[in-house]
Amino acid sequence: MDRISLNTLGQHLQHLRTARGWSLSYLASEAGIAKSNLSRLEQGNGNPTLDTLWRLAVQLEVPFGTLVAPVTAPLDEEGVQVQLLDQGRDTPPVDAYWMRCAPWTERRAEAHTPGARENITVISGHLVVGPVDNMQIVSTGQSTSFAADQAHCYRTEESWATLLMTIVYSGGEEPHP
Amino acid sequence: MDRISLNTLGQHLQHLRTARGWSLSYLASEAGIAKSNLSRLEQGNGNPTLDTLWRLAVQLEVPFGTLVAPVTAPLDEEGVQVQLLDQGRDTPPVDAYWMRCAPWTERRAEAHTPGARENITVISGHLVVGPVDNMQIVSTGQSTSFAADQAHCYRTEESWATLLMTIVYSGGEEPHP
DNA sequence: ATGGAACGTTCGTTATAAGGAACGCTCGTA
DNA sequence: TACGAGCGTTCCTTATAACGAACGTTCCAT
Numbered sequence A, B: 001m002d003r004i005s006l007n008t009l010g011q012h013l014q015h016l017r018t019a020r021g022w023s024l025s026y027l028a029s030e031a032g033i034a035k036s037n038l039s040r041l042e043q044g045n046g047n048p049t050l051d052t053l054w055r056l057a058v059q060l061e062v063p064f065g066t067l068v069a070p071v072t073a074p075l076d077e078e079g080v081q082v083q084l085l086d087q088g089r090d091t092p093p094v095d096a097y098w099m100r101c102a103p104w105t106e107r108r109a110e111a112h113t114p115g116a117r118e119n120i121t122v123i124s125g126h127l128v129v130g131p132v133d134n135m136q137i138v139s140t141g142q143s144t145s146f147a148a149d150q151a152h153c154y155r156t157e158e159s160w161a162t163l164l165m166t167i168v169y170s171g172g173e174e175p176h177p
Numbered sequence C: 001a002t003g004g005a006a007c008g009t010t011c012g013t014t015a016t017a018a019g020g021a022a023c024g025c026t027c028g029t030a
Numbered sequence D: 001t002a003c004g005a006g007c008g009t010t011c012c013t014t015a016t017a018a019c020g021a022a023c024g025t026t027c028c029a030t
Helices: A003-019 A024-031 A035-042 A050-060 B003-019 B024-031 B035-042 B050-060
Strands: A080-088 A094-101 A106-109 A117-124 A127-131 A136-138 A143-147 A152-156 A161-168 B080-088 B094-101 B106-109 B117-124 B127-131 B136-138 B143-147 B152-156 B161-168
Touching: A003 A035, A003 A050, A024 A035, A024 A050, A035 A050, A050 B050, A080 B117, A080 B161, A094 A152, A094 B117, A117 B080, A117 B094, A117 B117, A117 B161, A127 A143, A136 A143, A143 B143, A161 B080, A161 B117, A161 B161, B003 B035, B003 B050, B024 B035, B024 B050, B035 B050, B094 B152, B127 B143, B136 B143
Parallel strands: none
Antiparallel strands: A080 A094, A094 A161, A106 A152, A117 A143, A117 A161, A127 A136, A127 A152, B080 B094, B094 B161, B106 B152, B117 B143, B117 B161, B127 B136, B127 B152
């Protein structure tokens, strides 16, 4: 938990509150917390408990994660943004990601667990993706699927690319043994 | 914040931890919190700070809200939750959705614009989906694709189903003319 | 002008979440 | 059998989040 996250939480809280035309005192009172508490949070200091967050989320009628969720995906490593969307823990386990790549970038990924497969659907732009010895071009709206239990790679050309990716771990094996 | 929420948080934490085959001591140490703290949380007592929740979410590689999410998320009247994830406005335009369906529910959808296709990837559970005269079963981790310029349908059986869906509008036609 | 009410902030106090050192327990292993 | 390593739990202590009563503002209504 760093200062940046706390700042975004504060800004987010204040935005949600003022968007409703509510005063700080009013929100604090309705949520059942001290206004000094809320004041500190909006300033980006403090480290609220789950109880406090919960009361605020209920009062603002906002899904819980929204209070803390960064405005945009924060991770930018070499022009690639990745955000975990959801995880399925049935058999097989499935991880779902949203991913955005800048033009002319390449992201290499190590092999996942044996039998794992990846599924790609391109939302905008196009990219070249797959096992390093068998990469394919995937255009806007298209999907592809490949074995991910070997080194693989995502590469963009002249345009940005946005895509959904799922990793399917075979036969109920755990992704993080 | 009531006792029930704390219990579900505890159960959720414990499930995520054991699913990875991690010991309580290990997770606490990796996340940088005292194991007494984690122990208390898993028992459904305590009221963690955002810092503590954050460290656990990062270590478990779980989206933040997931830790706290209620067992039964709010559903619309038909037992189906839909959330727009992203929109691509290249050619062709693409809409990306996350979708969750309760057991034994059926959602009918009208035809989209001519040439539109839908792409489904199942994250957990399984469902029967496609044009009403040609529906297919799709299991966890699998994908399918079908013409969406005719009436189509999503149907679950005995289990919940979570999926990613993309709608691809053909030839640059706008989804909402 | 002047009182009152509401606003957001600051500060000392109190409640409590997090930390850390025990404990009893179950395993393998010598 | 005895030992050590690791497990999860239970205390007690310490750090700190939440509270509540101030405070200085602003802005109306008197």
